[in-house]
Amino acid sequence: AQKVTQAQTEISVVEKEDVTLDCVYETRDTTYYLFWYKQPPSGELVFLIRRNSFDEQNEISGRYSWNFQKSTSSFNFTITASQVVDSAVYFCALSEEGAQKLVFGQGTRLTINP
Amino acid sequence: EAGVTQSPTHLIKTRGQQATLRCSPISGHTSVYWYQQALGLGLQFLLWYDEGEERNRGNFPPRFSGRQFPNYSSELNVNALELEDSALYLCASSYSHDLQGEAFFGQGTRLTVV
Numbered sequence: 059a060q061k062v063t064q065a066q067t068e069i070s071v072v073e074k075e076d077v078t079l080d081c082v083y084e085t086r087d088t089t090y091y092l093f094w095y096k097q098p099p100s101g102e103l104v105f106l107i108r109r110n111s112f113d114e115q116n117e118i119s120g121r122y123s124w125n126f127q128k129s130t131s132s133f134n135f136t137i138t139a140s141q142v143v144d145s146a147v148y149f150c151a152l153s154e155e156g157a158q159k160l161v162f163g164q165g166t167r168l169t170i171n172p
Numbered sequence: 173e174a175g176v177t178q179s180p181t182h183l184i185k186t187r188g189q190q191a192t193l194r195c196s197p198i199s200g201h202t203s204v205y206w207y208q209q210a211l212g213l214g215l216q217f218l219l220w221y222d223e224g225e226e227r228n229r230g231n232f233p234p235r236f237s238g239r240q241f242p243n244y245s246s247e248l249n250v251n252a253l254e255l256e257d258s259a260l261y262l263c264a265s266s267y268s269h270d271l272q273g274e275a276f277f278g279q280g281t282r283l284t285v286v
């Protein structure tokens with residue numbers, strides 16, 4: 059069975075601090091895909107990144123970086139030098155090969171205070 | 173290019189009534205997905221339509237149904253509404269039936285059942 063756990067329900071930091079959002083997943087498949095989405099107050103989910111299970115390379119995109127570790131079944135997301143505009147709910151999600159659906163974690167509400 | 177559009181933005185219904193939610197995918201996308209985001213339950217997969225047919229559904233009762241039209245737009249119908257159906261309903265679309273690609277979400281329809 060698939061499961062995604064985001065243990066941090068809420069995080070609040072001061073602007074310019076670095077912050078890491080944790081994501082732990084469970085799957086029996088060897089081929090799967092991991093995602094991060096951002097949900098601003100407007101409601102839509104904004105795609106941030108997709109990784110497949112065979113690519114453990116860490117990725118950096120501007121102030122965002124992702125650390126994928128199969129050994130610990132984790133796919134953590136770090137925001138460097140956080141900004142107020144980063145405030146949102148962030149979701150980690152998993153999709154198994156051929157399962158055409160996303161299984162989401164419960165989300166982490168991130169608040170960046172000025 | 174227009175993104176995924178959903179209507180209405182907000183919908184208030186009385187328990188026992190029926191609700192119809194609409195989704196227009198991004199031009200060229202043939203797959204449409206519906207997710208429910210209920211308070212305390214996170215984002216849950218509801219339905220997937222591709223090329224006019226229902227391809228998969230999540231763990232929801234039959235009173236949740238829908239369809240996809242020849243132009244790939246989609247309707248989600250919820251019959252015999254219950255208070256617990258109050259949630260944000262998100263629609264997503266993608267180029268193919270493989271959600272392992274990047275899926276684009278709309279802003280959602282907030283359904284309130286009173």
